[in-house]
Amino acid sequence: MTARIELRGVTKRFALRGRRPLRTRDARGRGPRPDHTVTALDTVDLTVADGEFLVVVGPSGCGKSTLLDLVGGLTTPTEGEILLNGAPVTGPGTDRGIVFQQYALLPWRTALGNIEFGLETTGLPRRERAARARDHLDLVGLTGFGDRHPHELSGGMKQRVAIARSLAAGPDVLLMDEPFAALDAQTREGLQEELLRIHRRTGRTIVFITHGIDEAVLLGDRVVVLTHRPGRIKEIVPVELDREGTDAASLRSDPEFTRLTHRIRELLHDEVALARAREREELAA
């Protein structure tokens, strides 16, 4: 297995500036004591293989977005290190594309213009940029919509443009933070299939965050289940479904699909309850 991304003992703590300290217990349960930091992630070790589709699930506030931001170089670990292609991550780079829940498209630019935007810092000649943007518009199934502005596109189309923009810059890794969460169920299902197709065609490494257990099993080669905060790896569930030539509806009716969703739901159940209890404790403190 060639490692594309490696997290080694990654801990991330945030300072609670201008906020009441949390009252936390130490690892032995001693306390609670006032704590002026919040530990989002605690000693996370994780390797993502080249070309892998890795999905991360966990209760709200357990550090999923933090994990993605760290790999994206938008923030730095408090302890530990993150390697991309064997080299430490020191900041953002065109080798990683990020897609958020909100499309973050430029409203004054067309779909093609938005895709090209990601290429403007690459030094590619203009004509090549235009050709590459068009290829990626086709890749996400938006041929013919290149001249539309974001307000003329549906939510699903906007997210396709955002995915195309991220892919056009030729990243090794696509980081996706709940990219389909704001979409209606039908659009989401369409985009899930589209993303699987794109993954097959491009062989890119994808790290994908979701709250959807179905979505996790449908898309992931492995599903990482995080504990409640501070996020630690609770379990990594391998998904061995034969997706080749199978549509999402057939996959969903596969008994193995049901077994896997059940397993992940079980793993999450206690963590969600513990996360809620912690929220209540912190509010009351």
Ligand SMILES: Nc1ncnc2c1ncn2[C@@H]1O[C@H](COP(=O)(O)OP(=O)(O)OP(=O)(O)O)[C@@H](O)[C@H]1O
């Ligand atoms: N910049 C920051 N400053 C202080 N605390 C932060 C900061 N960013 C995140 N946190 C805290 O770190 C913890 C993890 O946040 P994060 O957004 O990574 O969780 P998440 O699992 O993505 O949550 P959700 O599922 O609700 O999106 C939370 O308690 C959050 O309040």
